[in-house]
Amino acid sequence: MTGFAGTGEAIRFALKRDRLILPLCLAGLIGWMAVYVVSYSGLYATQAELNALYKSVAGNPALIAMTGPTGGLRTLGGATAWESLPVVSILSGVFAMFSVIRHSRAEEEDGRTELLLASGSGRFAPLAAALIVTSAALMLAAVGNVAVLAIADYEVGPSILLSLAILGFGLVITGTTAVFAQVTGKARAARGLVGIVIGISWLLRAIGDTGDGTLTWLSPLGWAQQTKPFWEDHWWPLLMLLAATAITISFAFRLLARRDIGSGLIQPRPGPARASPSILHPLGFSFRLQRGSIVGWTAMLFIYGFAVGAVGDNIESLLESSPTFTEAFASASGDLIDSYFASILTVIAVMGAGFTIAAVLRPHSEESRGRADLLLTAPLGKVRWVSGHVLIAYIASAAMIGLTGLGLGIGLGVATGDYGEVGKLFASGFAQVPAMWLTGSLALLLFGISSRLAPVAWGLLATFILIWTLASFGDIPQWIIDLSPFSHTPAVPAVSLDLTPLLVMTAISAVVTFAGLVLWRRRDLL
Amino acid sequence: MEKVIEVEGLIKTFGETRALDGLDLTVEPGQVHGFLGPNGSGKSTTIRILLGLIRSSGGSARLFGEDPWKNAVALHRRLAYVPGDVNLWPNLTGGETIDMLGSLRGGLDPKRRQELVDRFELDLTKKAQAYSKGNRQKVALIAALATDAELFIFDEPTSGLDPLKEAVFQECVKEITGRGHTILLSSHILGQLEHLANTFTIIRNGKTVETGTLGHLRKLAASAGRDPDSMSLEDLFLSVYAN
Ligand SMILES: Nc1ncnc2c1ncn2[C@@H]1O[C@H](COP(=O)(O)OP(=O)(O)OP(=O)(O)O)[C@@H](O)[C@H]1O
Ligand SMILES: [Mg+2]
Numbered sequence: 001m002t003g004f005a006g007t008g009e010a011i012r013f014a015l016k017r018d019r020l021i022l023p024l025c026l027a028g029l030i031g032w033m034a035v036y037v038v039s040y041s042g043l044y045a046t047q048a049e050l051n052a053l054y055k056s057v058a059g060n061p062a063l064i065a066m067t068g069p070t071g072g073l074r075t076l077g078g079a080t081a082w083e084s085l086p087v088v089s090i091l092s093g094v095f096a097m098f099s100v101i102r103h104s105r106a107e108e109e110d111g112r113t114e115l116l117l118a119s120g121s122g123r124f125a126p127l128a129a130a131l132i133v134t135s136a137a138l139m140l141a142a143v144g145n146v147a148v149l150a151i152a153d154y155e156v157g158p159s160i161l162l163s164l165a166i167l168g169f170g171l172v173i174t175g176t177t178a179v180f181a182q183v184t185g186k187a188r189a190a191r192g193l194v195g196i197v198i199g200i201s202w203l204l205r206a207i208g209d210t211g212d213g214t215l216t217w218l219s220p221l222g223w224a225q226q227t228k229p230f231w232e233d234h235w236w237p238l239l240m241l242l243a244a245t246a247i248t249i250s251f252a253f254r255l256l257a258r259r260d261i262g263s264g265l266i267q268p269r270p271g272p273a274r275a276s277p278s279i280l281h282p283l284g285f286s287f288r289l290q291r292g293s294i295v296g297w298t299a300m301l302f303i304y305g306f307a308v309g310a311v312g313d314n315i316e317s318l319l320e321s322s323p324t325f326t327e328a329f330a331s332a333s334g335d336l337i338d339s340y341f342a343s344i345l346t347v348i349a350v351m352g353a354g355f356t357i358a359a360v361l362r363p364h365s366e367e368s369r370g371r372a373d374l375l376l377t378a379p380l381g382k383v384r385w386v387s388g389h390v391l392i393a394y395i396a397s398a399a400m401i402g403l404t405g406l407g408l409g410i411g412l413g414v415a416t417g418d419y420g421e422v423g424k425l426f427a428s429g430f431a432q433v434p435a436m437w438l439t440g441s442l443a444l445l446l447f448g449i450s451s452r453l454a455p456v457a458w459g460l461l462a463t464f465i466l467i468w469t470l471a472s473f474g475d476i477p478q479w480i481i482d483l484s485p486f487s488h489t490p491a492v493p494a495v496s497l498d499l500t501p502l503l504v505m506t507a508i509s510a511v512v513t514f515a516g517l518v519l520w521r522r523r524d525l526l
Numbered sequence: 527m528e529k530v531i532e533v534e535g536l537i538k539t540f541g542e543t544r545a546l547d548g549l550d551l552t553v554e555p556g557q558v559h560g561f562l563g564p565n566g567s568g569k570s571t572t573i574r575i576l577l578g579l580i581r582s583s584g585g586s587a588r589l590f591g592e593d594p595w596k597n598a599v600a601l602h603r604r605l606a607y608v609p610g611d612v613n614l615w616p617n618l619t620g621g622e623t624i625d626m627l628g629s630l631r632g633g634l635d636p637k638r639r640q641e642l643v644d645r646f647e648l649d650l651t652k653k654a655q656a657y658s659k660g661n662r663q664k665v666a667l668i669a670a671l672a673t674d675a676e677l678f679i680f681d682e683p684t685s686g687l688d689p690l691k692e693a694v695f696q697e698c699v700k701e702i703t704g705r706g707h708t709i710l711l712s713s714h715i716l717g718q719l720e721h722l723a724n725t726f727t728i729i730r731n732g733k734t735v736e737t738g739t740l741g742h743l744r745k746l747a748a749s750a751g752r753d754p755d756s757m758s759l760e761d762l763f764l765s766v767y768a769n
Contacts, residue, residue, distance in 0.1 A: 109616075185655060186616060263655070271618075273650035275625035279618075280633075285626050289615065370613040374666065377577050377607040378630035381599045524580040 003257075006121030010129030014103045022137055025095050028462070030144035032091060035470065036084040037152045043475060044076055053079060062340040065206045065311070066347065068225045077154050077230030081162045087469065089224050090198060092141065092170030096134050097177045097194040103130035105181035105190050108262060117261060127178060127256055131249060134174050142167040155230065161238075162229035168241030172220040173198065175248025182255035185264035192296055199300055203307055210311055220244055282380055286388045289366075290359055294396045297355045298403055301348055305404035308344050309411025309425070312337055335494070341408055341425060342491040348404050349432035350465055350486055352397060356440035357457045359393030364447050364454040367526050376525065383521050386444075390513060393440055398433045405429025428492040434505035435485035439464065441512035448519030451526045528591055530555050530677055530708045531576060537584035538571050538732075545571045547732035548585065553710055553725075558703055560723030561712040562763060568732040569712045570610075573681050576710075577607055589677070603631065606670035610682030610712075612662045614654035620665045621650030627669040634672040642668045645694045660686035671698050678702060678709045684718070696722060720759035728766050735766055 015022070044050045051074065057063055058070040068086050072078025104127045107113050113126050142163040149159035176197055180190040201221040208216030209225075216222035223237040223244075259265050279285045363386045366372045376382060406429065409422030443457035467484040470476045481487045488501040531553035538546040546568045553559040563569055574580045575587050578598030587594060589601050614623055628634035643650060646664045654662065663686050670678065684692050692715075699722050702709060713719050719726070720740070727737040736743055743762050744755070752765065 268617075268653040268656050270651040271622065271653055273619065273621035275618075275622040275629075279622065279626050280629035282630065370609075370611065371615060373577075373579065373607075373609055374612070374614075374627060374669075375630070376579060376598075377602055377605075378627060379599050379602040380630050525574070 003122040003124040004128055006116070006125040007128045007132070010103075010116065010121065010125045011132055014129050014133045017103075018099075018133070022099075022133075025099075026137060026141055026144065029088060029092060029095065029141040030148060032466070033084055033088050033145045034148045035466065036080050036088075037148055037154070039470065039476075040076060040080040040083075041152055044079060050074055050076060050079065061210045062343070065210045065308070066343070068205070069209055069228070072228060072231030075230050077158055077162075078228075080149075080154070081158070081229045081231070083469075085162060085165060085225055085229070086202070086221060088145070089166045089169040089221060090202065092138055092166055093173035093198050093201075096138060096170050096174040097191060097198070099134040099137065100130045100174055100177040101181055101187050101190055101194075103133060104178070105184075106187040109185070109187050111262070114261060123261065124253060124256060127181070127252065131174060131178060135171060138167050138170040138174070141170075158230040158233055161227055161233055161235060164238055165224040165227040165229065165241070168238055168245070169220055169224040171245040172241055172248065175245045175252065178252035179248050179255065182252055182259060183265050185262075185266070185268065189292075192293060196296070196300060199304070203304060207307060207311060282375075282385060283388045283391070286362075286385075287392055290362060290389070290392050290396070293355065293358065294392075294400075297352070298396070298400045301352060301400050301404045302407040304348065305344075305407025306411040306414075309341075309408035309413075310415045312340065312408070312412045313415040337412075339491070339494040341428070342494040344408070345401070345405060345429060345432055346468070346486060346489065346491070349401055349436055349489070350461075350468055352401050352404075352432075353436045353439040353461055353464070353486075355400065356393055356397040356436045357443045357461055359396060360390055360440040360443045361447055361454050361457060362389045362393070364451060367451055370526075372525060383517050386520055387517060390440070390444060390517075394437055397436045397440065398430065401432045401436065402426060402429040424493050431492045431497065431502060432486075432489055434502045434509065435489050437509040438485040438505050438512070441509040441516060444516035445512050445519070446516075448516035448523065450523065528555070529553065529588070530557075530590060531559075531710060532588040532591075533572065533576070533586070535585035536572065536575065536582055536587055538568070538575060538580070539583045545732055546575075546582075546585075549729060549732055550734045550737070551727050552737070553708060555708055556703065556706050557725050558699060558709045558711060558723045560719040560726040560759075561710055561729075562714070562716070562719065562726065563729035563735075567729050569729065570681055571732075572729075573607075573679055573710070573712065576679065577605075578602075604675060605677040605679060606673045606675035607679045608663075608666045608670045608681070608683040610685050612666040614657070614662055614665060616655035617653060619651055619653055620648055620657065620661070623654060623665050624650070624669045624672070628672060631673055634669075635674075639668065639672045642671055642698075645697075646691055658686070660688060660691070663687060664691065667695065667698075671702075676707050678707065680709065680711045680713070682713055683711070684713070684715065692718070716758070716760045716763055726759075728763065730766075 044053055054073040058073050060070065064070055067083055070082060072082055107126060116126060117123060145163040145166065146159050149162070150156060173194065177190065177194045180193045184190050184193065201219040204215045204219035205222035205225065208214060208219065208222060216226065220241060223240045226237045227234050255265060279288045363372065366375075375385060406422065406426040409419070409425035412421055412425070413419035439461060442460055443454065446456050447454040464484040464486055467481060468486055471481045471487060485505055488505060490498045490501065529552055531551060533549060533551040536546050536549040537544070549568060549572060551561070551572065561569055561572075571580070575582050576589055576594050578594040578601065581595050590604060592601060594601055618626070624639065625634070628639070646668060648661060648664045648668065652661070654665070657665070663684070667683060684695050687695065696718065699709060699711070711719065711723060725737070725739050726743060728735045736746060740759065744757060747757055747762055747765055757765075
């Protein structure tokens with residue numbers, strides 16, 4: 001067991017390093033649950049209101065695809081669990097991904113692990129500490145969630161089941177991240193891969209839940225949702241989550257035992273001794289740095305669009321067979337399926353804004369890793385360098401969401417044999433672009449003010465996601481909803497295109513981008 | 527003749543910390559100027575101000591008579607810089623990195639590049655993530671030395687290099703001075719400095735303590751009652767700190 005020597009030290013070090021961020025994340029995870037609890041208990045205080053909710057929502061395939069099975073909506077607990085379980089689970093997973101990488105692979109990449117091991121720690125200590133800190137945080141969040149539910153008078157047993165299901169998904173991602181952190185030598189790549197796993201988990205259950213359910217059982221998020229808290233209360237899917245956690249974690253340690261410290265299992269292969277002309281230009285070089293994540297995100301969103309489009313046909317026929325939904329969706333006028341696609345495009349745009357932020361903040365990671373110095377002491381202007389990255393971020397964001405729309409259209413075409421909608425859906429994707437740009441420009445503004453403020457951009461995105469979630473409840477003040485740029489994007493193709501908000505948002509993002517660049521020019525490099 | 531570097535009363539504060547507290551530094555054309563001082567005395571901070579990466583809080587800093595913060599891009603055409611801790615792009619090979627950095631200055635002379643690669647014995651096909659510290663350092667050194675800059679700013683450029691490559695670096699420095707170009711060299715390797723530099727500036731706590739040639743520094747030591755001729759730069763350095 002000497003391999004684990006020094007784990008205690010490493011845990012203490014990790015906790016000290018995270019003394020600010022960890023409580024914030026915990027508060028975020030528990031707070032998110034609290035938002036659902038407060039909103040649902042406020043909105044559906046009586047059984048009559050719950051029955052109305054059930055009637056309007058249950059069985060709606062569009063909502064099933066986005067959120068999950070709707071069978072539990074007749075009780076307050078079931079309704080709360082329906083929406084909170086997938087969302088808080090995914091947030092827990094994202095937290096687990098960042099936390100595990102931050103304390104294992106990222107430390108190793110920066111060469112600090114080597115120091116630690118040289119001073120007598122076992123080779124398993126850093127990973128063990130990362131896993132213990134992350135799982136302990138997830139468990140605390142679960143305790144907090146139970147407490148929140150208990151305070152709001154939810155039944156205790158199912159509350160525990162709900163919190164454990166969320167915890168279980170978080171733990172599976174903890175283990176998965178541990179595996180990918182051994183496979184690749186780079187933190188960024190590991191995070192990208194885990195992000196794809198989370199995305200696929202969501203997609204598999206979305207397709208499974210709207211189809212015959214087979215694919216749901218291939219997704220850890222599906223397992224968590226199949227616990228059906230406050231409704232059928234199945235405890236046994238927790239075992240599947242637990243087993244997956246145990247398997248991934250032990251697999252990660254087995255991989256760690258076999259690889260060299262400082263590198264991944266995949267060894268970097270030698271490359272060319274001369275640079276290709278494509279990187280012998282500042283913009284070309286910046287593109288090269290961003291290329292991997294652009295290709296990854298674009299492929300993921302396109303496939304996602306395609307999958308949603310391909311099942312869109314089923315959803316349409318199901319929707320049409322139900323007069324309630326026809327009424328609900330038709331109120332937005334236009335085609336039923338168009339409303340569904342509009343809401344899907346919004347979700348993807350909000351997720352895609354995550355790419356926009358990461359790409360705009362690429363100079364920030366170059367700066368904090370000390371790589372900006374080599375570029376900026378050559379005759380390359382500060383503003384020119386950053387604006388190149390911003391340009392790439394903005395163009396790629398637009399291309400990405402446009403291609404998602406195209407994917408929707410092609411998917412629908414493959415399913416129905418009618419490709420008439422392709423052009424319309426392709427164009428609808430682009431309506432989301434200004435809101436993504438605006439989010440990106442705010443990230444740039446923060447980066448321009450100071451390097452330390454840049455990560456706050458992620459908090460901003462979390463806020464927009466929260467606002468988007470809350471907006472579906474319909475009773476929060478309009479001014480709060482208006483804070484998010486995504487609230488101002490017209491829901492095309494369901495409604496006719498109103499260019500005004502799009503032009504206004506584009507203008508604002510241009511001004512904010514300009515301000516960010518000016519501030520960046522005036523500030524010290526890290 | 528126009529001074530290459532002219533720093534007077536330079537001040538830099540980071541919040542509460544006063545990293546530079548009235549520092550003076552003058553470098554004439556053709557000099558190899560040794561810049562030394564204990565850890566945290568402000569050498570890198572001075573260099574970063576001269577490179578226009580950070581802005582001074584007071585005093586004046588001039589490079590070729592111009593303000594390095596305002597005219598950074600134009601001045602960077604005339605200088606090359608090697609930091610003490612080189613961070614590279616993990617996915618690029620050494621060769622790609624050298625070419626890319628060279629392209630920012632309009633391209634490197636391929637013959638000169640090849641010659642330096644041979645002398646430093648760098649494997650250009652390795653990805654940066656697979657390089658050792660010394661090899662990362664070589665990448666930045668080759669990219670800088672292959673240029674025809676008028677001023678080279680080195681901040682502990684040879685940290686991590688083995689003695690043979692250290693000797694190669696010393697040869698390169700002599701070639702630069704042979705062309706009449708100027709070098710500011712910050713280093714803790716006093717043997718290297720003594721051998722290469724002809725003038726020195728010693729700083730402590732963000733202030734210049736002594737400046738001048740080795741002979742001048744020896745004279746100062748002599749006036750403090752020591753035998754100057756037997757003193758190496760190391761002895762002088764230590765005696766300056768002792769007061
Ligand atoms: N970005 C920063 N923020 C806060 N303090 C800083 C920053 N950069 C430097 N300092 C402080 O300024 C002082 C001078 O640091 P500097 O790096 O210039 O020293 P140095 O002479 O290069 O030391 P060394 O020989 O160790 O390289 C130190 O006290 C350092 O802690
Ligand atoms: Mg230094």
